[in-house]
Amino acid sequence: MASSDPWGKTDQMEDAVLDGMVTRLEARGKYGPFMKMLDEYLGAMEIDGKQEVLDMGCGTGIVARTIAARSGFSGKVLGIDLSPYLVKAAARLAGEENLSQRVAFEPGDTRSLELADGRFDAVVAHTLLSHLDDPFSVLKDIARVVKSGGVVGIFDGDYGSRSYAQEDLEKMKRDNEIVNSAVVASPYVMRLMPRYLRRAGLELTACFPYVLAEVGQADYWGSAIESNRSLLPEAGAMTKEQADIWADELLGSSQDGVFFGACNFYAYVATKP
Numbered sequence: 001m002a003s004s005d006p007w008g009k010t011d012q013m014e015d016a017v018l019d020g021m022v023t024r025l026e027a028r029g030k031y032g033p034f035m036k037m038l039d040e041y042l043g044a045m046e047i048d049g050k051q052e053v054l055d056m057g058c059g060t061g062i063v064a065r066t067i068a069a070r071s072g073f074s075g076k077v078l079g080i081d082l083s084p085y086l087v088k089a090a091a092r093l094a095g096e097e098n099l100s101q102r103v104a105f106e107p108g109d110t111r112s113l114e115l116a117d118g119r120f121d122a123v124v125a126h127t128l129l130s131h132l133d134d135p136f137s138v139l140k141d142i143a144r145v146v147k148s149g150g151v152v153g154i155f156d157g158d159y160g161s162r163s164y165a166q167e168d169l170e171k172m173k174r175d176n177e178i179v180n181s182a183v184v185a186s187p188y189v190m191r192l193m194p195r196y197l198r199r200a201g202l203e204l205t206a207c208f209p210y211v212l213a214e215v216g217q218a219d220y221w222g223s224a225i226e227s228n229r230s231l232l233p234e235a236g237a238m239t240k241e242q243a244d245i246w247a248d249e250l251l252g253s254s255q256d257g258v259f260f261g262a263c264n265f266y267a268y269v270a271t272k273p
């Protein structure tokens, strides 16, 4: 059965929903601990020495723009995303940051890419695979388009571990389960990644485990909760009223300084022999 995950249907969303996605992706991409995770695995990929880089599921181009802006990078990044609206936003933001010489963005579906075999020195998929119903088939395609000796970086949440605290424990368990399955098509994909990488013919060379936990105030999780306030009804997982009650309770606990929210994240770096 196809997932309800709105991030996997960004070619069908209303502009108002997509505007909310732009806000969320940009807020997340500028959040210090998140930038640090990105920087760490890009370093392990030795991205500065790569000439042709692909950013699969680029969204607003946070990763493509970050790579292009690195002082040691002299190559080119191509960002591909399902949503023409997000691709347009990515190109505009790259222009505003004077990065247009180094990045290009194109609409495209990672499930049917027509890119040549072995075209790229490096491929990055940053929180893409968890939003796909069949992440392994896209990983195989990533392995196809990277050249022999090239490198792949897969970063994602282990969203099955994402948990927000609510006073009513039964409601907390129910709501966490709803949120993690409704807005993420493959919430456990990062646990299967070591075997998927091997099956796709890639060799795992580094893994970076992280926990993104906030206690007291929801700086990072606040914009995720705000975004899910509209995505949960969009996914058909909650009514608008239920989503408002859920979001208001969590954001209220942040205002009171008693918020708790956490999720594990992993970055895998693998090479193609």
Ligand SMILES: C[S@@+](CC[C@H](N)C(=O)[O-])C[C@H]1O[C@@H](n2cnc3c(N)ncnc32)[C@H](O)[C@@H]1O
Binding pocket: 007, 008, 009, 010, 011, 025, 029, 056, 057, 058, 059, 060, 061, 062, 063, 080, 081, 082, 083, 086, 108, 109, 110, 111, 125, 126, 127, 128, 131, 132
């Ligand atoms: C959570 S966002 C991550 C965006 C970006 N990589 C970042 O980290 O800021 C997931 C992205 O995957 C894109 N996406 C989902 N399914 C896709 C597909 N089949 N082909 C291309 N992009 C897809 C969505 O449009 C969305 O921009």
